[in-house]
Amino acid sequence: MRSSVATESFDFAKRRARVVGAAMRSWMFIAFFVGFFLFWEYAIEWFAVPLYILPPPSLIVEKGWADLPRLLNYTLVTSTEVAIGYVVAVVLAVPLGLAIAFSSILRRTLYPFLVCIEMVPKIAFAPLFISWLGFGLLPKVVIVFLVCFFPIVLNAILAFNSLPDELSRFARSTGAGAMRTFFKIRLPAALPQIFVGFKYGAINATVGAAIAEFIGSDKGLGFYIQIVTGNMRPELAFAGIFFLTLVGLILFGLVTLAERLLIPWHVSVRRST
Numbered sequence: 001m002r003s004s005v006a007t008e009s010f011d012f013a014k015r016r017a018r019v020v021g022a023a024m025r026s027w028m029f030i031a032f033f034v035g036f037f038l039f040w041e042y043a044i045e046w047f048a049v050p051l052y053i054l055p056p057p058s059l060i061v062e063k064g065w066a067d068l069p070r071l072l073n074y075t076l077v078t079s080t081e082v083a084i085g086y087v088v089a090v091v092l093a094v095p096l097g098l099a100i101a102f103s104s105i106l107r108r109t110l111y112p113f114l115v116c117i118e119m120v121p122k123i124a125f126a127p128l129f130i131s132w133l134g135f136g137l138l139p140k141v142v143i144v145f146l147v148c149f150f151p152i153v154l155n156a157i158l159a160f161n162s163l164p165d166e167l168s169r170f171a172r173s174t175g176a177g178a179m180r181t182f183f184k185i186r187l188p189a190a191l192p193q194i195f196v197g198f199k200y201g202a203i204n205a206t207v208g209a210a211i212a213e214f215i216g217s218d219k220g221l222g223f224y225i226q227i228v229t230g231n232m233r234p235e236l237a238f239a240g241i242f243f244l245t246l247v248g249l250i251l252f253g254l255v256t257l258a259e260r261l262l263i264p265w266h267v268s269v270r271r272s273t
Contacts, residue, residue: 071224071243074224074240081140081144082247085208151201155200203248225237
């Protein structure tokens, strides 16, 4: 009886310590966030910075709120490009990385080709895709796909090749077949490195969409930022940048949430929680 009470007390204390630690980390972030924007707000007046160079946050919020319907509409357009391009990249990159990791022929042929293509800035292809495919959704999705695909596939190749040979031989010695070894040992061991690629892809996705919209588009947040900047409206440009950042943070947060759900045992997840 006493041992069960002591165990419950220990679990409660452990949960309370986690909650307090999370609250302390959140408090520090919120304090830094508020302090940063307060300094920005008053530094404009202190240093007499012209509004056409750097507007204060209050003006950004005011003008952005007034233009909110258009911002939300363009955010939906950019989010669609990001979501489709990213999901297609994940669906194609992971199986291809698995195939290259297990095929000596693909490692000698396709893998060096992928590395060479990765060295080329994918944004250099944007004018070509827009001239070939027009100004619609497809060329933006293709650019997002390219900037997400290569980090994911290269990390997937590394992940599936990272299992030590000793562990593979041990699994075979226990009588486990190839499929059982893959799903029970190789895939869980590869997931942490695969999620590194997923996170790099999530970071790159909004960059690819915005630059593609800069080059050729009639809607989207990249188009919005380009137009309002040309009209000398930096406060609206910062509002567009805020929404673009929000799209990237949501995508990155979803990837992080999936990582915590799929590999809660990994040291990186345990430390972050």
